[in-house]
Amino acid sequence: MDNNSIIEWAEELQRRFPYRPRKGATKPETKSSPTLVQMGKSFTKAMTKWAASGFEVVDEAEYIRRRQICNACHGGWRCPKCGCMLWAKAALATEKCEKWE
Ligand code: SF4
Numbered sequence: 001m002d003n004n005s006i007i008e009w010a011e012e013l014q015r016r017f018p019y020r021p022r023k024g025a026t027k028p029e030t031k032s033s034p035t036l037v038q039m040g041k042s043f044t045k046a047m048t049k050w051a052a053s054g055f056e057v058v059d060e061a062e063y064i065r066r067r068q069i070c071n072a073c074h075g076g077w078r079c080p081k082c083g084c085m086l087w088a089k090a091a092l093a094t095e096k097c098e099k100w101e
Contacts, residue, residue, distance in 0.1 A: 009091075010087060010091050013060070013063055013067075013087070013091070014087050033080060033083065034081070034082060034083040038082075039082070039083035042082040042084060046082075046084065046089070046092065049094040050092050050093075050094045050095075052094075053093060056092075056093035056094065057091050057092060057093055058091060058092070058093050063090055063091055066090035066097075066100050067087075069099050069100055070086045073099055079097075081097075
């Protein structure tokens, strides 16, 4: 899968499963949110791992399962732990979260 296909695939999933804030969800900008430096480190680490995997992405069913778990967990568009954009994080096969297990 080339980069343009991945972006088109992610955009299609984003259209089909748009972000809907969960009632009572915490906002991403809280005191415990990662700093810009921490987010930069997380992003670099995630992209390095993803590139090493050959840009492996999950299938649609796994993507939807992950997004549903993230919506129940947080409801925002960024992960409160690493600050990654959830529409992208959920798509990368190399990304992990204990709640996805
Ligand atoms: S990746 Fe994990 S911690 Fe982050 S929002 Fe999703 S379920 Fe929650």
